[in-house]
Amino acid sequence: MTLIPLPAFSDNYVWMLHDGREALVVDPGDAAPVLQALQQEDLELRSILVTHHHADHTGGIHTLRDTTGAQVWGPARESIPAPYQPLAQGQQLTCLGLSFEVLDVPGHTAGHIAFYSADIEGAPLLFCGDTLFSAGCGRLFEGTPEQMEDSLRRLAMLPAATRVCCTHEYTLSNLRFALAVDPDNTDLLAYQAHCQALRDRGLPTLPSSIDLERRINPFLRASAPPILAALHAFDAAGLAHDGAFATLRRWKNEYR
Ligand SMILES: [Zn+2]
Numbered sequence: 001m002t003l004i005p006l007p008a009f010s011d012n013y014v015w016m017l018h019d020g021r022e023a024l025v026v027d028p029g030d031a032a033p034v035l036q037a038l039q040q041e042d043l044e045l046r047s048i049l050v051t052h053h054h055a056d057h058t059g060g061i062h063t064l065r066d067t068t069g070a071q072v073w074g075p076a077r078e079s080i081p082a083p084y085q086p087l088a089q090g091q092q093l094t095c096l097g098l099s100f101e102v103l104d105v106p107g108h109t110a111g112h113i114a115f116y117s118a119d120i121e122g123a124p125l126l127f128c129g130d131t132l133f134s135a136g137c138g139r140l141f142e143g144t145p146e147q148m149e150d151s152l153r154r155l156a157m158l159p160a161a162t163r164v165c166c167t168h169e170y171t172l173s174n175l176r177f178a179l180a181v182d183p184d185n186t187d188l189l190a191y192q193a194h195c196q197a198l199r200d201r202g203l204p205t206l207p208s209s210i211d212l213e214r215r216i217n218p219f220l221r222a223s224a225p226p227i228l229a230a231l232h233a234f235d236a237a238g239l240a241h242d243g244a245f246a247t248l249r250r251w252k253n254e255y256r
């Protein structure tokens with residue numbers, strides 16, 4: 001199995017997984033990079049997995065379904081271009097002979113789902129859309145901080161080796177904020193240097209891993225003592241009233 005992030009728009013990735021003959025893609029906001037990759041690698045598109053309804057994740061569905069006949073799977077609690085197979089927490093799907101489990105991860109949108117496979121050639125794989133980003137998390141457009149915190153907590157409990165395939169290349173900008181709230185975290189400093197070197201060469205910083213995110217992502221560590229101290233300095237009253245996670249998310253929204 002080959003896993004490729006196809007760049008789309010300014011900072012999206014359409015993840016493609018293929019076995020040399022057949023392919024699946026996740027969140028095709030644009031059909032063009034997918035069609036180009038299918039042609040280049042001589043692949044047949046079998047499945048389209050969709051995490052949530054935003055246009056930059058769904059805009060290519062019509063064209064791809066019409067040109068390839070691929071089956072579309074998407075969130076049961078949101079509407080994406082029909083027809084598609086609606087999925088919710090605990091349901092399984094099989095494509096390319098691989099089994100994926102569906103996780104409900106509301107927060108960024110109300111019905112956001114993620115796709116988890118426990119074993120793809122020895123390593124687990126997660127397609128998490130705009131819920132978990134490397135060193136960050138999605139904005140709360142439709143859900144509450146409590147929902148997002150719970151969604152992230154469940155993702156953080158996945159096996160440490162899980163490869164985390166996020167939909168946006170936001171890592172460097174997330175790291176600037178992460179270092180502002182957690183400046184003495186040596187894993188974070190090392191990771192920033194690593195990601196900067198990758199971006200300088202035009203390479204993706206993704207996939208990340210659950211192990212790494214547990215160590216460096218402030219949204220998975222909002223109650224860690226150094227982050228609590230930073231939140232207290234940022235807005236002690238807000239921290240007391242709203243809790244660590246909601247205050248951290250608000251700070252990130254305001255951070256420039
Ligand atoms: Zn989104």
Ligand SMILES: [Zn+2]
Nearest residue numbers: 054056130167
């Ligand atoms: Zn997005």
